[in-house]
Amino acid sequence: MDVYTQTRYPVVLVHGMLGFDTLLGLIQYWGDIPDQLRRGGARVYVVRLSQLDSDAVRGEQLLDQLQALQAIHGFARFNLIAHSQGGTTSRYVAEARPDLVASLTTLGTPHGGSRVADGLLKWAPEPSLQGALLKGMIELLGQFESLGSGAGFSPQRFETTLQGLSTQRMQAFNLDHPSGAPPMACGSVPELAGNGVRYYSLGGTGVLTHPLDPGDYVLGLASLFFKGEPGDGLVGRCASHWGWVLRDDYPWNHLDEINQLFGLRGLFSPDPGEVLRVQLNRLKLTGL
Incomplete structure (x- = not known):
């Protein structure tokens, strides 16, 4: 029997902005990752949060779901693995209820803010025409994902999300949620923070990794906001740092980090x- 991933506490996978658990019964946000982890003995749960909203709103949703799992199964704590905005959402919970969180591992999370968010807020501010068109298009996509994942109609707040992921707002968020913070820009710390939660982070520096992946071309355009700074297309290498930085330069783009779309990644990644x-x-x- 394979027990390689049989952790003491169950694993909860937390999606990012414009995320879901399963879309139209066909597309898994986390690809085959949950199955890979379960084959090693892990107990894995995938949560469903708002596609477009603040970390406070999404964090309260995550907290409700963790408390429900605790009430049903009697779990004491959880190992959270979070992608993109899911990482800051999870930090909200870990700061508010460290007794529930044993560890948090983030992938491609903009802990230092996203230059893409900064750029879009300048290029398409509300209430400009391009801002209104972008807001409408993204919120329509979010509503489609909400309906397609079985959550029904839900509020979609693109501007709130974008502002929250900006460099300026993320600096303020980090002051309010400091556990696991690196002592300097692009730094790393031991995994155990003062609140008893172990923090880890991973990041990528690939953008155009597979010619058949349509997501690569969207990320390629988004990466123009970085002006050559290494990153995964949405999050800069240094911005992904939090807690113990396990590695920040995997040859992945933002979607590769969760085996999307359909596992199309670089050939040798x-x-x-x-x-x-x-x-x-x-x-x-x-021991976690």
């Missing part, structure tokens, strides 16, 4: 599922 298997084994050996 490591499988994110296997990377997370190693991380769960690390947590297991730590």
Whole structure:
């Protein structure tokens, strides 16, 4: 029996902006990662949060779902693995209820803010025509994902999300949620923070990784806001740092980090599922 990923506490996967659990019964946000982790003995749960809203709103939703899992199954704490905005949403919960969170591992999370958010707020501010068109298009996509994942109609707040991911707002968020913060820009710290939660982070520096992946071309355009700074197309390399930085330069773009779309990645790039298997084994050996 394979027990390589059999951690003491269950694993909860937390999606980012414009995320879901399963879309139209066909597309898994996390690709085959949950199955890879379960094959090693891990208990894995995938939560469903608002596609477009603040970390406070999404954090309260995540907290409700963790408390429900605790009430139903009697779990004491959880190992959170979070992608993109899911990382800051999870930090909100870890700061508010550290007794519920044993560890938090973030992938491609804009802890230092996103230059894409900064750029879009300048290029398409409300109430300009381009701002209104962008807002309408993105919120329509969010509503489609909400309906397609079975959540029904839900509020979609693109401007709130974008402002929250900006560099300026993220600096303020970090002051209010400091546990696991690096001591300097692009720094790293030991994984155990003062609130008893272990923090880890991973990031990528690939953008155009597979010619058949349509997401690559969207990320390629988004990466223009970085003006050559390394990143995954949406999040800069240094901005992804939080807690113990396990690695910040995987050859992944923002979608590759969760094996999207349909697992199309660079030919010789490591499988994110296997990377997370190693991380769960690390947590297991730590007693989590």
